[in-house]
Amino acid sequence: MSFTLPRFARLLSLSAASLALAAPLLAPASAQARDFVSIKGNVVNVREKPTTRSDTLWELARGYPLKVRERRGKWLRVGDYEATLGWVFAPLTTSAPHRVVTSRSANLREKPGTQHRVVGKLEQHEIVRTLGQQGTWARVQREGGQTGWVAKRLTWGW
Template identity: 75%
Template sequence: MSFALPRLVRWLSTSAAALALAVPALAPAAAQAADFVSIKGATINVREQPTTRSDVLWELGQGYPLQVRERRGQWLRVRDHEATLGWVFAPLTQRTPHRLVTARVANLRAKPSTNSRIVGKLEQHEIVRTVGSQGSWAKVRRDGGQTGWVAKRLTWGW
């Protein structure tokens, strides 16, 4: 027993040192990994507290992307591109990726390049369905079915 104990202590201290070095390297990736949802139905109420008896702060439309900040039972504390909004009932959300146009106007392009032909103009606050991604570009589909590429920096969501 006494022979194995020093080896175990040495292994534990070596493992702890390796873990201490690895955790900071992993932390930025974990901190950047965001949990998103979007609105499933036509509209949803964003409430002050995680209960249906709480005041309604906002009403959001279908597809609106939200970042989850906290979970409490079947309620999600969410934020949008500007700030923390409040609480939504999780069953009224979905894991379908959407983006909100944050720029005043964003070009919808045929290919993921600023040199590509413009096929449409996206208006600020327009919500589009994300159907693909390539680098700093998102392939999106509008409600009417039109698809194209938009620079991610002009939108918010996933």
């Protein structure tokens, strides 16, 4: 089978585009985690534009996890599990992993798995610190210090 140069170039171009689209799926979790940040301060403003003179769109609490969509100087364009939210000043964020509960409630369990004892109930929008992960479960810590395991599918973050 012979290819003409233009057709071969198109095939290479399509292959490169396919690889570029698949790269985030093939990247290790640690590489993808770099695209996340959490709020460092007690309350941080998310702004319409990357400047302190811009309107505040949202106020987010300590630990709230955010997906970084764009970087511009010391500003990050961020989103959460629902949408792109706006811009946050990068020094007000941290690389400490957190999750937010996205379901109405979630069982906090003694060990990873539904067969283990429930040690608490997490409420929707509650923010927890991620201590570790095992399969489809995340080991988390609540603000008051209580630790346990939660099903990742009931949360968002890293």
